Amino acid sequence: xxVTFPEPTHDTYYAVARGHSxxxxxxxxxxxxxIKNYPxxxxxxxxxxxxAIAYFHKFYDGKVEAEKTAEKPEKRESKRKSGTExxxxxxxxxxxxxxK
Numbered sequence: 219x220x221v222t223f224p225e226p227t228h229d230t231y232y233a234v235a236r237g238h239s240x241x242x243x244x245x246x247x248x249x250x251x252x253i254k255n256y257p258x259x260x261x262x263x264x265x266x267x268x269x270a271i272a273y274f275h276k277f278y279d280g281k282v283e284a285e286k287t288a289e290k291p292e293k294r295e296s297k298r299k300s301g302t303e304x305x306x307x308x309x310x311x312x313x314x315x316x317x318k
Contacts, residue, residue, distance in 0.1 A: 223271055231270035235277035236260035244272045 221241045224231070228244045237253040237260075246263075253259035260277055264270035 221274075223267065226267040228267075229265070231264045231267050232261060232272075233274040234259070235271040235274055236259040241276055241295070242267065242274055282303060 223242045224244050226265060230244070232243045232246055232249045233247055234240050234243065237249075237256045239252040243249050243252070245305050249261055253261055262270075262273055264273060
């Protein structure tokens with residue numbers, strides 16, 4: 219599929235990654251027609267042509283799906299202390315009390 223992009227002389231650009239027609243457009247009325255009745259269309263407005271093209275390639279080429287599956291959320295450490303840590307702290311407190 220050959221995708222052409224507009225000249226970088228406009229104030230706003232609309233990247234359409236999922237729709238009946240895909241690419242970067244300069245007229246939102248065109249975008250509305252390209253995404254009308256399309257299941258889960260994907261589009262976004264950008265101030266520069268470079269950003270619109272980058273967004274288009276990122277989502278149209280499927281790179282985002284690969285990134286999402288490759289990244290695993292980091293496990294958070296529990297704020298609660300384990301039973302052994304709590305028991306050790308309690309023993310230390312008791313020892314200090316006995317020394318006084």
